[in-house]
Amino acid sequence: MDTAARPPTLIAFAGSLRRESHQRRLLQHVAAGLSPGCHVAFLEPDPLRLPMFNQDLEGDPAIRAELVALHERVATADGMLIASPEYNGGVAPYLKNTIDWLSRLPRIDPDYADRWALRHKPVLLLSASTGWSGGLLGLQSTRALFAYVGALVHAETICVAHADHWQTPEGYGFEPDFEAHVRRVAQDFVDLASALRKPRADA
Template sequence: MEAVVAAKPVINVAALCGSLRKGSYNRGLIRTATEISKESINGIQMEYIDISPLPMLDTDLEVDGKYPPAVEAFRQKILESDSILFASPEYNYSVTAPLKNAIDWGSRSPNVWGDKAAAIISAGGGFGGARSHYHLRQIGIYIDLHFINKPEFHLNVFQPPAKFDSDGNLVDPTSKERIKEVLVALQAFTLRLQGKN
């Protein structure tokens, strides 16, 4: 008699990039994570959520308890997700202004981030964006996001050999494997928070 293997529940991951630049290495990380989730991880559906349409946070834009259409659409996408993958470049030792703006809009009442699992990946010079991770984790405490602790992924893109091609796509196999490890950990933590594993 063959053993029946239960399929893993599908989790919906909202992927956000802190850089608005089309050729951003961090956006390249999101593309790679999306490909990996489709090709080699059962039970993850990932959607890239563009934060560029969001206006700068201004509570004067809140009218009769409603937010501007772009904000409402963004908040709905986050609300419907099970977990969040941030690609967070480091600007001045911290997260980028567009990413902080998106987080702040999502935290307006009712907070759409609460009790979701999250993970961070980043690419850049120096420490590869690592210092942005610490500020993002601090922000997460107040908005009730629960970040995986390990593995961490921050990639120095300027150390040889080349990690990205000329179109900003990640080509380094070791880095791809590390991103897969982050996604597997995020999946397991999400299911654990939901009481499904």
């Protein structure tokens, strides 16, 4: 199939393990509003089984297998939606730990030395917070993290302040202006990811 005709495939990752996570709810809300044909695959509901990073565990075959599987999913996606809660003004530990582990794969396995999945990978950052800031401060360190590992971090972000207030049984019931902002930023990102996507072997 012609690359331009193939619908974009995104993966979504919520940097919170909480069952009722606002990050996951926000990703689901955004995914539901995208243009038809744009496929969003969630890394969860199965939480990643990576322990707290410890360089002594790099040789563990089970961890290696988890990293290889994760790397494959990132590599085959046209872009990533990353929602991170703000913890004390910074990036959430579950997300940081995941990226720290993944970043080791090219160093511990020569097969991955020249095909780092996050290199030039379009990434849209999102955050939902129960506070007034919407997690914007935390996204500064999340942005620095993804830029450091070589991703193309989209300029705009989606930040939801007072997330409890907007929550509905279906997702979020934002004011129309904010809902329009969310949809425009998400669609701009999809358009960017579509324009930058690479041909896939199975395409």
